[in-house]
Amino acid sequence: MIFSRRQFIRTGLAGGALLSFSGWLNAAGARALSAAEREMLAAVCSAMLDGALPRDNEQRRRWLALTVDGIAGEVAGLSLATQKEVGELFGLLVVAPGRLVLAGVSKPWREASVVDVSEFLQSWRSSRIGLLQGAYGALHDLIFGAWYARSDTWEAIGYPGPPQGFF
Amino acid sequence: MQDPIKLGLASGWKHIDASTLASGQTIETDVVIVGTGAGGGVTADLLSDAGLRVVLIEEGPLRSSTDFKMREADAYPQLYQESGARKTADKAINILQGRCVGGSTTVNWTSSFRTPAEVFAFWQSQFGLRQLSVESMSSWFAVMEHKLWVRPWDTPPNPNNKLLATGGEALGIDIGHLKRNVKGCWNLGYCGMGCPTNAKQSMLLTTIPAALDRGATLYTRLRAERLQVVGSRVSALDCVALQADGIHPAGKRVHLRARHFVVAGGAIGSPALLLRSGVPDPHRLLGKRTFLHPVVISSALMPDRVDAYAGAPQSIYSDHFLHQAPIDGPLGFKLEAAPLHPVLFATTLQGYGEAHARLMRDFSYASVLLALLRDGFNPDSRGGQVRLGGDGLPVLDYPLGEVIWEGARRALLAMAEIQFAAGARWVTPVHEGTTGYTSWPEARKAIAELPLKPFICRVVSAHVMGGCAMADTPQRGVVDHRGRHFWLANLSVHDGSVFPTSLGVNPQLSIYALIARNASLLAAELSGRPAPLIP
Numbered sequence: 001m002i003f004s005r006r007q008f009i010r011t012g013l014a015g016g017a018l019l020s021f022s023g024w025l026n027a028a029g030a031r032a033l034s035a036a037e038r039e040m041l042a043a044v045c046s047a048m049l050d051g052a053l054p055r056d057n058e059q060r061r062r063w064l065a066l067t068v069d070g071i072a073g074e075v076a077g078l079s080l081a082t083q084k085e086v087g088e089l090f091g092l093l094v095v096a097p098g099r100l101v102l103a104g105v106s107k108p109w110r111e112a113s114v115v116d117v118s119e120f121l122q123s124w125r126s127s128r129i130g131l132l133q134g135a136y137g138a139l140h141d142l143i144f145g146a147w148y149a150r151s152d153t154w155e156a157i158g159y160p161g162p163p164q165g166f167f
Numbered sequence: 168m169q170d171p172i173k174l175g176l177a178s179g180w181k182h183i184d185a186s187t188l189a190s191g192q193t194i195e196t197d198v199v200i201v202g203t204g205a206g207g208g209v210t211a212d213l214l215s216d217a218g219l220r221v222v223l224i225e226e227g228p229l230r231s232s233t234d235f236k237m238r239e240a241d242a243y244p245q246l247y248q249e250s251g252a253r254k255t256a257d258k259a260i261n262i263l264q265g266r267c268v269g270g271s272t273t274v275n276w277t278s279s280f281r282t283p284a285e286v287f288a289f290w291q292s293q294f295g296l297r298q299l300s301v302e303s304m305s306s307w308f309a310v311m312e313h314k315l316w317v318r319p320w321d322t323p324p325n326p327n328n329k330l331l332a333t334g335g336e337a338l339g340i341d342i343g344h345l346k347r348n349v350k351g352c353w354n355l356g357y358c359g360m361g362c363p364t365n366a367k368q369s370m371l372l373t374t375i376p377a378a379l380d381r382g383a384t385l386y387t388r389l390r391a392e393r394l395q396v397v398g399s400r401v402s403a404l405d406c407v408a409l410q411a412d413g414i415h416p417a418g419k420r421v422h423l424r425a426r427h428f429v430v431a432g433g434a435i436g437s438p439a440l441l442l443r444s445g446v447p448d449p450h451r452l453l454g455k456r457t458f459l460h461p462v463v464i465s466s467a468l469m470p471d472r473v474d475a476y477a478g479a480p481q482s483i484y485s486d487h488f489l490h491q492a493p494i495d496g497p498l499g500f501k502l503e504a505a506p507l508h509p510v511l512f513a514t515t516l517q518g519y520g521e522a523h524a525r526l527m528r529d530f531s532y533a534s535v536l537l538a539l540l541r542d543g544f545n546p547d548s549r550g551g552q553v554r555l556g557g558d559g560l561p562v563l564d565y566p567l568g569e570v571i572w573e574g575a576r577r578a579l580l581a582m583a584e585i586q587f588a589a590g591a592r593w594v595t596p597v598h599e600g601t602t603g604y605t606s607w608p609e610a611r612k613a614i615a616e617l618p619l620k621p622f623i624c625r626v627v628s629a630h631v632m633g634g635c636a637m638a639d640t641p642q643r644g645v646v647d648h649r650g651r652h653f654w655l656a657n658l659s660v661h662d663g664s665v666f667p668t669s670l671g672v673n674p675q676l677s678i679y680a681l682i683a684r685n686a687s688l689l690a691a692e693l694s695g696r697p698a699p700l701i702p
């Protein structure tokens with residue numbers, strides 16, 4: 001599996017074969033996330049944020065949607081070169097071959113369980129391939145950044161927010 | 168709270184937000200300064216004081232206390248390179264660097280140190296910089312300390328900093344109280360998001376307003392693209408306007424002609440501008456030897472609340488581990504505390520899912536130490552290299568080799584021991600391969616064997632130095648001791664990129680003092696007045 005992944009990365013990322021799927025950028029700049037990207041990110045968020053997300057299903061869906069919105073906002077604040085890289089990562093994950101071979105997730109993202117996605121995150125986190133470790137880091141930082149930027153997540157961690165009233 | 172920037176703009180300061188330009192422009196002036204951080208700010212102040220017409224070019228936006236809401240969600244995208252997520256090419260090191268008027272001085276944590284004597288000595292012996300010493304620079308340090316209110320900080324340290332003092336004292340490790348460039352500081356703890364009370368004496372509030380009061384022109388949202396070189400002189404600077412988002416080009420260009428050009432875009436931006444411009448570099452030194460003070464991190468949980476988001480971010484430090492070996496031996500490191508805010512902490516912390524959520528629930532009990540490794544002195548510590556990406560923008564390679572990891576391991580051990588000695592109930596290196604330790608003996612054994620490699624061990628940086636190093640000859644430097652380019656007569660580099668090594672201290676005061684000297688020499692030359700009598 002590791003061998004096939006590495007091969008995939010070489011032919012995919014370095015060779016650029018699959019990148020044509022992902023065309024994140026166009027002349028007008030960053031576009032909005034596609035429905036497929038939102039679905040993938042919601043699945044990744046539910047594993048990354050497990051333990052922080054509410055248990056109630058409806059609430060959970062609402063918070064996931066807000067977090068995905070937050071990720072889109074964060075990506076728009078990166079340089080164009082980095083936006084392109086993030087777009088390539090998202091583009092690879094939403095196509096079935098990318099999901100299957102790179103992430104090792106056999107079900108479509110909307111059907112993948114927290115356990116399935118956690119295994120994928122762990123495999124990238126502990127991968128021997130720097131590109132995958134870096135991609136895990138990007139997902140980690142984007143998702144936790146989007147989550148804890150929101151003031152309604154602060155109560156759970158005992159952070160009162162910035163001082164107010166004297167300005 | 169009065170906003171001095173808003174008042175200045177109302178009084179008629181010449182500020183042009185290039186994202187609003189209706190058409191391209193051609194400007195003629197005495198001196199163009201690229202960058203408004205520590206180097207560009209001091210230069211603008213001194214040159215405008217000498218009666219020179221000055222134009223400042225800044226890629227970021229002009230933001231001021233009215234905008235500083237102490238919220239990470241607002242501050243990082245507005246005030247930092249890549250929204251605070253600038254990274255090395257391989258993504259293994261995250262770099263915090265300002266991108267706004269005032270540069271990193273607008274968002275730094277105010278810690279102020281003079282360049283250490285042993286660093287000047289190394290520069291003298293290795294780079295022939297005999298003009299720079301503790302003695303020759305002392306007046307320049309004194310001037311800038313006075314001007315920017317660099318003073319001892321008398322308020323008691325917050326618990327996060329106190330921990331470093333308590334642990335250090337218990338173990339017989341030297342600690343010190345650092346100086347800060349603040350005036351009437353409220354001790355809020357949000358320096359990293361722009362000072363909301365105008366206490367931090369950054370370039371945004373000091374040198375840049377002084378230059379604007381004297382008629383200097385400030386362009387924001389304008390990216391310096393290329394210096395035009397004719398013979399041995401720079402004839403012009405071409406700039407591209409950015410849209411209001413600060414990311415996409417707006418399609419308008421600004422062309423600036425001047426007698427002299429000062430590059431002060433920081434140690435990533437300055438070498439990149441010179442590389443794009445194809446300035447002479449026969450010895451292939453440009454962009455090389457870029458230093459980061461690579462930082463490794465140790466997080467502790469204390470029995471009582473720490474609330475590390477509140478109070479001056481840094482007030483205690485230890486240089487104990489900088490003095491255990493010769494400067495060119497195994498890497499020494501400086502210890503400091505780190506302020507914690509939810510996004511900064513959550514994104515830095517290892518792990519995901521329930522394990523991460525559990526650590527975050529203890530946020531207010533967390534205390535974090537940083538070890539800044541002193542790179543660039545050991546012969547095997549040659550730093551990184553700035554090169555140009557496909558879009559012409561800078562990319563930084565910084566290989567993390569064995570000499571760094573050897574120091575990192577000693578640093579993680581030292582920090583864990585200090586944290587346990589201060590009463591920590593749990594300590595973890597920020598590292599993907601551990602869930603932390605509950606005692607020093609356990610930590611000592613485990614950290615000694617922890618695999619230290621890129622990605623699994625978190626490495627960050629807030630100090631970028633080098634890439635346009637100064638030296639006595641063009642064989643070993645890009646500029647001379649005055650920051651003058653060796654090949655182009657009317658080009659100077661005035662920022663942290665001129666340091667031939669790292670410093671082992673937070674760099675702002677070293678930049679202020681060196682650039683005060685160099686800008687004073689330049690002002691004298693350009694205005695035809697005698698050079699200042701400070702040595």
